Amino acid sequence: MRTDQDRAGEFDTFVAARWSVLLHLARLLVGGDRHRAEDLVQESLVKLWFVWPKVAQDAPEAYVRKVMVRAAARSGRRRWWGERPVEQLPEVAVVGDVSADVAERSRLESALAQLSPRQRVAVVLRYYQDLPEGQVAEALGCPVGTARSHAARGVARLRQILADVIEPVL
Numbered sequence: 001m002r003t004d005q006d007r008a009g010e011f012d013t014f015v016a017a018r019w020s021v022l023l024h025l026a027r028l029l030v031g032g033d034r035h036r037a038e039d040l041v042q043e044s045l046v047k048l049w050f051v052w053p054k055v056a057q058d059a060p061e062a063y064v065r066k067v068m069v070r071a072a073a074r075s076g077r078r079r080w081w082g083e084r085p086v087e088q089l090p091e092v093a094v095v096g097d098v099s100a101d102v103a104e105r106s107r108l109e110s111a112l113a114q115l116s117p118r119q120r121v122a123v124v125l126r127y128y129q130d131l132p133e134g135q136v137a138e139a140l141g142c143p144v145g146t147a148r149s150h151a152a153r154g155v156a157r158l159r160q161i162l163a164d165v166i167e168p169v170l
Contacts, residue, residue, distance in 0.1 A: 029072035044068045111161040119154030126151045
């Protein structure tokens with residue numbers, strides 16, 4: 001009986017032996033664009049990996065070829081506007097002080113760590129994940145009133161912890 005390692009080894013051997021042939025075919029299918037061709041081969045090999053035990057002994061190259069042809073035909077039908085190469089990258093505006101945001105997030109995470117586990121779960125689910133009280137209660141395995149109480153006590157404790165550090169703004 002063949003193990004998963006044997007199958008992976010056979011797959012790796014196939015890929016190593018046929019990569020350049022598949023890449024050449026892909027370049028022809030996508031009109032000469034090497035990057036799109038590499039993407040096409042990789043996507044096709046991923047699909048092959050999932051059916052490898054079924055097609056390894058028959059005709060794996062024919063399977064990959066069929067997948068590549070179909071994928072190339074589909075990509076030719078739709079226009080993709082996601083990324084376009086440009087000579088210069090656009091300027092990215094940095095709004096505000098990023099280090100202050102990181103420090104504030106770190107301070108909040110530290111304050112959350114000081115809450116009891118149930119209070120922390122209630123606060124995070126209710127206010128970070130924005131779940132309704134019913135779902136928070138379900139996650140905690142308690143009545144809605146208890147979940148509401150955990151969240152309220154957690155927020156009060158957070159205010160107390162954070163108030164010790166926050167200086168009043170005049």
